[in-house]
Amino acid sequence: MDRVSATTSHVLDTHRLRADFPVFEELFDGKPVAYLDSASSSQKPRQVLDRMRAFYEHEYANVHRGVYRLAERATEGFEGARRTTAAFLNAPSEKEVVFTRSATEALNLVAYAWGLDNLGPGDVVVITELEHHASFVPWQYIAHRTGASFRHIPIDDRGELQLDALDGLAREGDVKVVASNLVSNTLGTINPVERLAEWAHGQGAIMVVDAAQAAPHRSVDVQALGADFVAITGHKLCGPTGIGALWGRKEILEAMSPFNLGGEMIRSVGLQKTTFNELPHKFEAGTPAFAEAVGLAAAMDYLGEIGLEAIERHEHALVEQAMGALEEIPWIRVFGPPADRRAGIVSFEVEGIHPHDVAQILDWEGVAVRAGHHCTQPLMTRLGVAATTRASFYLYSVPEDLERLVAGLYKVKASLG
Amino acid sequence: MSEFEQMYREVILDHYKSPRNHGLLEPHDAIAEGENPLCGDEVTVSVRFGEGDVIEDVGFEGRGCAISQAATSMLTDLVKGRTAQEISVLPKEELLDEVGIPLSPVRLKCALLGLGVLKVALHRTKGTPLPEEWSASSGEITLS
Ligand SMILES: Cc1ncc(COP(=O)(O)O)c(C=O)c1O
Numbered sequence: 399m400d401r402v403s404a405t406t407s408h409v410l411d412t413h414r415l416r417a418d419f420p421v422f423e424e425l426f427d428g429k430p431v432a433y434l435d436s437a438s439s440s441q442k443p444r445q446v447l448d449r450m451r452a453f454y455e456h457e458y459a460n461v462h463r464g465v466y467r468l469a470e471r472a473t474e475g476f477e478g479a480r481r482t483t484a485a486f487l488n489a490p491s492e493k494e495v496v497f498t499r500s501a502t503e504a505l506n507l508v509a510y511a512w513g514l515d516n517l518g519p520g521d522v523v524v525i526t527e528l529e530h531h532a533s534f535v536p537w538q539y540i541a542h543r544t545g546a547s548f549r550h551i552p553i554d555d556r557g558e559l560q561l562d563a564l565d566g567l568a569r570e571g572d573v574k575v576v577a578s579n580l581v582s583n584t585l586g587t588i589n590p591v592e593r594l595a596e597w598a599h600g601q602g603a604i605m606v607v608d609a610a611q612a613a614p615h616r617s618v619d620v621q622a623l624g625a626d627f628v629a630i631t632g633h634k635l636c637g638p639t640g641i642g643a644l645w646g647r648k649e650i651l652e653a654m655s656p657f658n659l660g661g662e663m664i665r666s667v668g669l670q671k672t673t674f675n676e677l678p679h680k681f682e683a684g685t686p687a688f689a690e691a692v693g694l695a696a697a698m699d700y701l702g703e704i705g706l707e708a709i710e711r712h713e714h715a716l717v718e719q720a721m722g723a724l725e726e727i728p729w730i731r732v733f734g735p736p737a738d739r740r741a742g743i744v745s746f747e748v749e750g751i752h753p754h755d756v757a758q759i760l761d762w763e764g765v766a767v768r769a770g771h772h773c774t775q776p777l778m779t780r781l782g783v784a785a786t787t788r789a790s791f792y793l794y795s796v797p798e799d800l801e802r803l804v805a806g807l808y809k810v811k812a813s814l815g
Numbered sequence: 816m817s818e819f820e821q822m823y824r825e826v827i828l829d830h831y832k833s834p835r836n837h838g839l840l841e842p843h844d845a846i847a848e849g850e851n852p853l854c855g856d857e858v859t860v861s862v863r864f865g866e867g868d869v870i871e872d873v874g875f876e877g878r879g880c881a882i883s884q885a886a887t888s889m890l891t892d893l894v895k896g897r898t899a900q901e902i903s904v905l906p907k908e909e910l911l912d913e914v915g916i917p918l919s920p921v922r923l924k925c926a927l928l929g930l931g932v933l934k935v936a937l938h939r940t941k942g943t944p945l946p947e948e949w950s951a952s953s954g955e956i957t958l959s
Contacts, residue, residue, distance in 0.1 A: 752878075754879070754880035754925065755823075755881045755882075762818045784878060813819055
């Protein structure tokens with residue numbers, strides 16, 4: 399693997415880091431893209447691409463059941479990726495790390511495999527008003543299927559959870575599940591998951607954390623969070639698409655029914671009876687995305703070498719600068735909490751101009767932002783908008799990206815305002 | 816022409832800033848609403864029929880991007896005086912020619928939202944055929 403072109407010093411040498419990302423060599427009208435959509439998906443460093451290529455060229459065969467050397471190499475690559483992921487999340491055991499296709503699949507796994515067996519009338523599922531649909535909808539659906547009620551923790555006008563609503567929710571029945579994201583993908587709010595987990599456990603409920611948007615930018619320690627399940631996704635943290643992971647507490651995973659059936663999740667099959675494999679394989683049906691898991695581990699190594707703390711500080715400086723610049727513009731309204739309580743995400747509205755038009759015109763300036771509801775429609779309803787424009791930052795973002803965003807917004811205003 | 820001038824042509828901006836037939840008709844014979852989940856464009860179209868199934872008047876309301884709102888405004892001018900049957904099978908190209916700008920697949924959905932919603936309204940009252948993408952119902956969860 400190539401050396402990461404930065405050290406774990408306090409300040410990122412972003413301009414050197416950018417050289418790791420081939421996408422910035424691509425020019426649009428003579429300029430590299432001002433990529434402000436990392437909250438959707440991040441760009442990929444050579445270190446990850448090279449590792450996957452090497453794996454496919456020298457270590458590739460199907461995993462687990464092969465007896466020949468290539469299959470052994472592949473299995474070692476895959477299981478090594480599991481160890482790396484366990485360490486990345488500070489999981490007590492790698493047996494608690496289940497590879498999935500995405501954060502969405504990880505969250506569906508919990509809702510189906512745990513929810514269908516453990517929920518019923520009189521039970522309450524608690525989610526937040528700023529959940530991503532990937533967490534919101536599976537619980538809404540399973541609550542409906544089982545007859546449990548489905549309630550949300552409201553947010554205040556700054557987009558922060560109103561924890562004083564919790565006691566009211568507890569009076570509505572037996573709270574069995576609390577599900578929240580650690581970082582909101584739309585507002586960047588950093589949610590008090592530790593406190594929610596404590597409250598959930600006080601109610602006898604499980605705590606399910608969607609860390610898809612947190613894991614790329616700050617260290618996620620499943621033990622410190624006090625959660626029972628934590629979901630992440632690879633493509634947002636410099637890894638490939640098609641790979642995510644679920645961490646779950648061993649006792650709970652062991653007691654759970656399986657989710658998908660077939661392949662390595664099976665121990666033995668008879669005409670009338672099938673027994674399931676041990677953790678974590680019990681939840682990994684079919685040929686897993688193991689080359690992608692190897693890519694994910696390379697991404698985790700890459701981030702680890704740079705240092706998540708340094709990345710977080712870098713993004714924090716950018717978000718502060720972005721909010722300062724945007725809040726000065728009278729025809730722009732920024733949503734969400736103050737800079738010191740959010741991750742590197744800024745959602746805003748340009749007065750009188752639809753976000754789709756904003757994003758379209760910015761694209762012609764080489765600035766890539768996302769316009770839409772960001773898979774958080776209940777949150778859009780709460781904010782009273784159909785959609786927002788969102789700029790998000792990562793380790794390769796530079797102040798020039800922001801300057802180009804602001805200049806582009808003035809063009810938007812001049813042409814459509 | 817710059818990219819901006821190509822897409823946000825004078826006539827698009829004109830329809831966007833001063834939409835024709837804006838506001839829902841009261842009373843109306845048919846109404847439907849729809850949204851484009853990709854970007855949260857919303858459109859409601861109301862129709863009043865004259866003789867038989869001739870569309871005598873159309874009114875719409877909505878919020879969304881310039882393309883979705885301007886295209887719906889253009890559509891209302893296009894369909895008045897024509898029959899429900901005729902409009903239910905109106906080829907999308909006829910509207911797109913009117914809109915007259917290059918559109919990516921995503922923006923195409925914006926431009927065609929109003930037409931789809933109108934076809935739903937006609938279907939509900941006149942039983943005219945529904946465009947395929949509007950007829951599939953894949954189930955929903957309604958919480959009590
Ligand atoms: C907070 C949050 N949860 C879940 C997801 C879903 O991740 P994936 O698309 O990898 O399943 C995303 C990303 O879109 C997200 O931002």
